[in-house]
Amino acid sequence: MAAVWQTVTEAINNYTGLSPTAFFTILALMYVTFKVVSGMFVAADDYAAVKRANEIALREPVQMGDVTEEDLRAYDGSDPNKPLLMAIKGQIYDVSRSRMFYGPGGPYALFAGRDASRALALMSFDPKDLTGNIQGLSDSELEVLQDWEYKFIEKYVKVGQLFSLESKQTENVGDASKLDEDKSQENKSEGNETQQ
Numbered sequence: 001m002a003a004v005w006q007t008v009t010e011a012i013n014n015y016t017g018l019s020p021t022a023f024f025t026i027l028a029l030m031y032v033t034f035k036v037v038s039g040m041f042v043a044a045d046d047y048a049a050v051k052r053a054n055e056i057a058l059r060e061p062v063q064m065g066d067v068t069e070e071d072l073r074a075y076d077g078s079d080p081n082k083p084l085l086m087a088i089k090g091q092i093y094d095v096s097r098s099r100m101f102y103g104p105g106g107p108y109a110l111f112a113g114r115d116a117s118r119a120l121a122l123m124s125f126d127p128k129d130l131t132g133n134i135q136g137l138s139d140s141e142l143e144v145l146q147d148w149e150y151k152f153i154e155k156y157v158k159v160g161q162l163f164s165l166e167s168k169q170t171e172n173v174g175d176a177s178k179l180d181e182d183k184s185q186e187n188k189s190e191g192n193e194t195q196q
C-alpha cells in the first residue's frame with residue numbers, strides 16, 4: 001500500500017510539479033467550486049417540474065365553495081397540478097404563490113391542505129395542534145391567530161370555506177374575513193346550518 005502511495009505521489013510531482021498536499025488541496029477546491037456552480041443551475045429534468053410548479057403558482061385561484069376537511073387534504077402540494085390550499089378559522093386560502101413555504105419540503109408544508117388555526121395560535125408544529133378546533137385557547141393566543149388571519153386575508157385569495165363540526169366551532173369565535181362578505185352570503189350559510 002505504501003509503495004502504491006509513493007508511486008502516486010511521485011507521479012503527481014513529476015507530472016504537475018506540485019507537492020501531493022498542494023495537488024489534493026487544488027483538487028478539493030475544484031470539486032467544491034464545481035458543486036457550488038452546478039447547484040446554481042437546475043437539471044434539465046427538474047426544469048420542467050419547476051416551470052410547471054411556477055405556472056400553477058401563477059394561475060388564477062379557483063373558487064371552491066364549501067369543502068370538507070377530507071377534500072382539503074388533497075391540496076397539500078403532493079399533486080403538483082393542484083393548487084396549494086390552507087385554512088384558518090374554516091376559511092380556505094390559495095397559498096400556491098408561497099410554494100416555498102407550504103409546498104413539499106417547505107418549512108410550513110405540514111399546514112398545507114389543513115385548517116392550521118390551533119397550530120398558528122399556539123405557534124406550534126406539534127401534529128396534534130393541526131386542527132381548526134380553537135376551543136380552550138387564551139385571549140392572547142386568539143389574538144395571535146387573529147393576526148395570522150389578517151395576514152392571510154391581505155396576502156392570499158380566499159377560495160372557499162370548510163364545512164365540518166370543527167369549522168363551525170371556530171366560526172363562532174369571530175371570523176374577520178366575514179366582514180368582507182355581504183349579508184346574503186351570511187343568510188345563506190345560516191340557512192345551511194339550520195338544515196343540518
Ligand code: HEM
Nearest residue numbers: 095098101107108111119120121122123124125151152155
Ligand atoms: C425559529 C422560529 C421561526 C423563524 C426563524 C421563522 C421565520 C420565518 C420567516 C423568515 C418567514 C418569512 C416571512 C415573510 O417573508 O413573509 C416565516 C413565515 C412564516 N412562518 Fe415562521 N418562523 C419561525 C417559527 C414559526 C412558527 C413556530 C410558526 C407557526 C407554528 C411559523 C409560521 C409561519 C408561517 C405560516 C409563515 C408564512 C406566512 C406567509 O404565508 O406569508 N413560523 N417564518
